[in-house]
Amino acid sequence: MKTIRKVGEVLRLFTAAMPEHGLSDLARATGHSVSGTHDLVDGLARIGLLRRVERGRYRLGPLVATLNRALQDSSALIEAARPQLAGLWRDYGETVHLTVEDHGRLLVLDALEGTQGLRVSREVLGGGIALHDCAPGRLHLAQYSEAQLADYIERQPWPGTKAREGARLRADLEGLAQADFAAGPPGPEPDVICLGAMIRDHVAQPVAVIAMSVPRSRHEVQPRAYRSLVLGAAREISARLGWVAGPG
Amino acid sequence: MKTIRKVGEVLRLFTAAMPEHGLSDLARATGHSVSGTHDLVDGLARIGLLRRVERGRYRLGPLVATLNRALQDSSALIEAARPQLAGLWRDYGETVHLTVEDHGRLLVLDALEGTQGLRVSREVLGGGIALHDCAPGRLHLAQYSEAQLADYIERQPWPGTKAREGARLRADLEGLAQADFAAGPPGPEPDVICLGAMIRDHVAQPVAVIAMSVPRSRHEVQPRAYRSLVLGAAREISARLGWVAGPG
DNA sequence: GGATACTTTCCGGCATTACCGGAAAGCTGC
DNA sequence: GCAGCTTTCCGGTAATGCCGGAAAGTATCC
Numbered sequence: 001m002k003t004i005r006k007v008g009e010v011l012r013l014f015t016a017a018m019p020e021h022g023l024s025d026l027a028r029a030t031g032h033s034v035s036g037t038h039d040l041v042d043g044l045a046r047i048g049l050l051r052r053v054e055r056g057r058y059r060l061g062p063l064v065a066t067l068n069r070a071l072q073d074s075s076a077l078i079e080a081a082r083p084q085l086a087g088l089w090r091d092y093g094e095t096v097h098l099t100v101e102d103h104g105r106l107l108v109l110d111a112l113e114g115t116q117g118l119r120v121s122r123e124v125l126g127g128g129i130a131l132h133d134c135a136p137g138r139l140h141l142a143q144y145s146e147a148q149l150a151d152y153i154e155r156q157p158w159p160g161t162k163a164r165e166g167a168r169l170r171a172d173l174e175g176l177a178q179a180d181f182a183a184g185p186p187g188p189e190p191d192v193i194c195l196g197a198m199i200r201d202h203v204a205q206p207v208a209v210i211a212m213s214v215p216r217s218r219h220e221v222q223p224r225a226y227r228s229l230v231l232g233a234a235r236e237i238s239a240r241l242g243w244v245a246g247p248g
Numbered sequence: 249m250k251t252i253r254k255v256g257e258v259l260r261l262f263t264a265a266m267p268e269h270g271l272s273d274l275a276r277a278t279g280h281s282v283s284g285t286h287d288l289v290d291g292l293a294r295i296g297l298l299r300r301v302e303r304g305r306y307r308l309g310p311l312v313a314t315l316n317r318a319l320q321d322s323s324a325l326i327e328a329a330r331p332q333l334a335g336l337w338r339d340y341g342e343t344v345h346l347t348v349e350d351h352g353r354l355l356v357l358d359a360l361e362g363t364q365g366l367r368v369s370r371e372v373l374g375g376g377i378a379l380h381d382c383a384p385g386r387l388h389l390a391q392y393s394e395a396q397l398a399d400y401i402e403r404q405p406w407p408g409t410k411a412r413e414g415a416r417l418r419a420d421l422e423g424l425a426q427a428d429f430a431a432g433p434p435g436p437e438p439d440v441i442c443l444g445a446m447i448r449d450h451v452a453q454p455v456a457v458i459a460m461s462v463p464r465s466r467h468e469v470q471p472r473a474y475r476s477l478v479l480g481a482a483r484e485i486s487a488r489l490g491w492v493a494g495p496g
Numbered sequence: 497g498g499a500t501a502c503t504t505t506c507c508g509g510c511a512t513t514a515c516c517g518g519a520a521a522g523c524t525g526c
Numbered sequence: 527g528c529a530g531c532t533t534t535c536c537g538g539t540a541a542t543g544c545c546g547g548a549a550a551g552t553a554t555c556c
Binding site: 497498499500501502503504505506507508509510511512513514515516517518519520521522523524525526 | 527528529530531532533534535536537538539540541542543544545546547548549550551552553554555556
């Protein structure tokens with residue numbers, strides 16, 4: 001894509017030492033015509049990668065900061081969650097994940113595999129597992145609007161009637177949005193229990209799920225303790241992101 | 249530019265909550281064909297605005313961080329210099345500038361105009377003043393290689409022979425590179441003295457010039473004091489940028 | 497292992513767009 | 527007011543982007 005190559009050429013001319021460039025400077029530096037370069041930088045200014053600071057002079061624009069914030073924030077979310085993930089992993093030796101929802105699928109941002117002899121694989125939430133097939137995914141689905149959920153159900157390759165499966169899923173999701181917690185076997189793994197708790201940001205928006213996956217045999221011994229651990233870790237992370245617990 | 253508009257569309261889909269996207273997700277979200285979207289994201293990956301993390305999945309790429317660093321660093325340079333600029337301005341009430349060199353011209357990154365009744369305008373270093381016409385500019389020229397200087401001289405619209413003017417300029421620049429200081433009237437302003445000192449970074453590279461502009465009548469009273477002030481401010485800023493004074 | 501289903505990758509033809517020349521406009525200096 | 531330079535604007539044309547469809551890759555199911 002020649003145009004995109006030119007975009008790269010032009011953007012790279014903006015450095016800390018040379019934060020501002022005139023039009024003819026850019027044309028000369030890239031070897032293109034002035035009017036062609038004008039069309040290009042005007043286009044970049046329209047999308048926000050550049051901004052025009054005075055007649056014919058340009059600097060890097062707000063989209064750069066926005067994209068970098070997205071880059072940093074996703075890193076920031078991982079950084080914010082890391083202490084609790086590492087804490088659970090160190091103290092309990094179980095497999096832990098940090099997940100977000102991405103177009104109807106689960107995306108793992110961070111994962112630490114358990115250290116005990118009998119452990120759950122970190123891949124248990126990998127490979128594009130369907131949201132409804134795991135506790136973190138059901139928590140994400142619990143945040144969906146009715147329209148989003150209907151669309152999700154419509155796109156599932158279910159045998160039998162979708163209406164029935166959909167009703168069953170809706171029943172499953174009932175209450176999860178408020179409890180901010182879900183637990184159950186992931187996918188076709190009856191001997192694993194995966195517990196997930198919702199992480200919220202400074203405006204109480206759900207942003208991610210922290211999950212712990214445990215062999216059922218260990219979970220059965222003290223299931224309420226596991227629930228408290230995971231919920232507690234999620235609250236600590238949410239607090240770090242600016243969430244303030246309400247009266248509820 | 250339709251391609252650039254698409255670039256903006258696609259890049260904006262990458263957020264902290266959705267840092268990774270598959271190809272068909274991007275195509276669906278933008279309404280373009282899968283193969284067309286593939287061409288586009290492949291192009292963006294080649295220039296570094298995106299990066300391919302696994303087959304058909306993309307995240308924001310290193311050029312975003314690089315451009316943001318350029319955005320931040322130019323801000324960082326202004327931030328690093330601001331205390332000294334503000335200090336000189338507050339303590340002495342004279343006009344101060346922070347400048348960089350930009351394709352054979354002086355670029356003002358920051359400026360504070362003097363507060364006394366008789367003051368030098370902040371515009372004195374504005375309007376694309378030629379480098380050789382002011383002290384900060386001559387300091388920038390002093391860092392030029394012989395080839396760069398020859399080219400600069402060649403491009404000057406001087407009456408009379410360029411050889412003569414060029415020789416005169418070279419004589420002017422002699423020693424500035426080592427002294428890291430220059431002073432003199434800017435442009436056609438015999439009643440103003442502009443003093444400039446070079447700011448260096450952590451690898452001793454010249455990055456900017458701090459300049460103070462003073463009515464000649466005040467400069468004449470204690471010229472060496474002004475020189476020390478400006479050089480001292482430059483050293484403090486350089487130290488903040490990681491420069492370590494050598495034995496020289 | 498083969499079939500199925502889906503996504504991604506690749507490639508060439510064609511419609512669309514980017515590119516540029518040149519005119520008009522803007523700005524500065526004399 | 528003129529000269530010299532840069533930027534802005536616009537339309538014609540050549541180059542490129544866009545996409546359809548085939549091939550390749552991957553995962554799941556039987």
